[in-house]
């Protein structure tokens with residue numbers, strides 16, 4: 345059972361936890377969490393009001409804000425031009441700490457040549473299919489089919505076929521929100537969260553996210569008494585590691601405003 349993070353008990357509990365702690369790590373996924381999905385991921389924008397809310401939170405001494413996204417790092421920093429925040433692109437494979445320091449975990453040498461072969465195949469197979477967007481993430485690759493009108497199963501089948509031709513244990517295939525992705529298997533958003541936490545004193549951590557990739561981060565916080573894993577979308581309550589939920593991106597904004605209202 346997941347609890348509404350905006351219920352008065354949940355809010356009271358978080359307020360109490362924060363008043364007894366020297367700070368809060370506040371992690372948010374981007375797409376589907378801080379902003380609603382758009383048909384084309386390149387059309388997504390962070391509304392001005394949302395940007396200033398995030399900047400206000402990041403400016404608080406006791407709040408450490410982190411945005412952890414599957415998007416490419418440069419894309420994410422363009423979309424979320426927030427100062428004094430941790431920005432983690434490509435699930436944290438490219439992570440900038442609050443002080444601007446860059447952290448990149450090591451990736452096995454086998455990964456790059458295989459990704460490059462997969463990239464060629466993916467371009468061959470999908471290039472002429474209308475509504476398919478191929479996102480190149482350097483050490484990773486995503487196929488978005490949100491704009492595709494046909495049967496998504498045919499898109500998946502093609503992707504799994506390419507994967508079966510190139511599969512190595514150092515890489516993994518992942519299905520997300522209307523997307524298929526191949527990425528290094530030794531790294532996920534849970535690792536990103538732990539990397540961020542290592543540089544901070546022991547403080548409570550909130551993680552808000554809507555997708556399968558966020559589950560790895562929820563799992564890290566699940567049994568932590570100072571952890572608040574929050575899934576976006578109530579219908580996801582059955583298979584989640586989260587203990588709380590927020591109904592939609594609007595509820596996320598309300599929750600962030602709640603944290604701002606009693607901080608500072």
Ligand SMILES: [Mg+2]
Nearest residue numbers: 373375376555
């Ligand atoms: Mg998301």
